[in-house]
Amino acid sequence: MTEFSTESLPIVNRILKQYPEGKQKSALLPLLHIAQAENQGWLSAETMDYVASLLKIQPIEVYEVASFYSMFNLQPVGNCVIEVCQTGPCWLNGAEELLAYFTDRLGIKAGETTPDGKFTLKTVECLAACGNAPVIQVGTEYFENVSKMKAEELLNKWQLENKISHTNPYL
């Protein structure tokens, strides 16, 4: 990514106006979400430097923030990142078995990407949907009460349509 796309620019400009004069650094998290989406789902140094220049802050101020938050990927990811919740309430309702299903079917461990670059599997902590456990997230979408059968259906669908999970979350 070298700059924000023409669809994203109006959103970026709207966001920049939300904060008082001189406090535009507040836009960092929203802008990183958009930048990541437009850079194949991860934040390269080049992408972060671009955001730093836009906000007129030092690149290090962006790196230290990007590395703090778990939604930001600092390494390349697959087209479709599947995030499986592992915390207590999901575990009580079969999250471990669900994760095992994904690792089996995709032939990768959590944290890895399939060789064809289509899928990345990630474990995440509580997604705040515990009443419908187990829960997974793909892009901005939640999938709840995910049985193995439902997981199978979803995976087949994503495989067919070449699912891309990194889309501008504001659009």
Added chain:
Amino acid sequence: MAKKILLDNIDVPGLASFEVYKQLGGYSAVEKALKNLSPDQVTGEVTKSGLRGRGGAGFPTGMKWGFIDKKSNNPRYFVCNFDESEPGTFKDRHIGQLNPHLLIEGMILGAYALGARTSFIYIRGELFYVLKIIEKAIAEAYKNGILGENILGSGYSLDLYCQPGAGAYICGEETALLESLEGKRGNPRIKPPFPAVVGLYGCPTVVNNVETIAAIPWIINNGYEAYSSIGIGNSKGTKLISACGHINKPGVYEIELGLPVQEFIYSDEYCGGIRNGNELKAVVAGGSSVPILPAELILRTTTGEPRLMSYESLSEGGFQSGSMLGSGGFIVMDHTTCIVKNLLTFARFYHHESCGQCSPCREGTGWMEKILHRIESGRGSMKDIDLLVNISKHIEGNTICPLGDAAAWPVASAIRHFRAEFEEHVKLQKCPF
């Protein structure tokens, strides 16, 4: 049927739209307050209602508003904590997704009372789809003169924005939230100074939970007496309980504070009993951070009194035999549950979420996870169990923010009440479940 204050109308189709919300009487509290009440009168109503913070700490809301530094010439901010990341808690999403205008109306009332001209709703980044629902509702409110310049001709103006987080439980801690909102790492600040004096951008700020804010319109519409007549003792009004785990009917329920726990778990109006006809083993009553209680202690106190869903009753017996209402994340476990394994998932959570500023929390959470992993996988020793207790004691009270305590309490309480199960793991050299 219990009184519904927050979830009244929640099933009405289209409630998220301005028209439907308005038709059902929405924004009448804003109209009433901006036309007939002074900011101090709004604060007074909230104070006298007895409303307490629903984010977990239960601090009296009106009193918190009263701390706002009025001598400062800086702008003031009112910020909504929609970080909702405490495991077992999923109530704020319910409001934000289905009734965003209720949250907006509460935000306007709070901001008016505090004299804020700009307000933010900080929402966890995973919930972007809810952020978009709220942003749409905000745009409708602007269009209808409920937000922006000179609201309803009252002379009062307010701008309201949504801000996403990006995956960090610690940003639910209010000073970490403010750091994050300033575009920084979510490192909690040392208090004092409190946000009411030095908050967002160094200005006086109040942070409240979604559910707290959503209760305000009803209080303004119906008066503080109506609100404080609901509930029991110092637990006034209603509370959303996120019920999950091994129950027949998981979901978000609005209860009148004071409801017996027994009724909440077993009646069909709420959880509908334990799934598969199983036996109740344990409950974490207020989100993962509060002490776990075994069945006999969650249903009754040690003096044999029925345990009630209230701040006082759930904490009766202190940490020896009680717990806390916390965020109302009610996690139910049946007799097939391995307490050690469940605890291990929590320990991993706190280790993952520690911001790393304080050594006891940064290192201790990692050690606890490692040792629990050892015990769960059958490689633990009896000494490990005492070591866990020891570590938890050294974290508790020795950190900048309460995340350290939140990591220590589940460990200490699980061993206090289920020590035999830890020992069995050690003796069998494997998990008995």
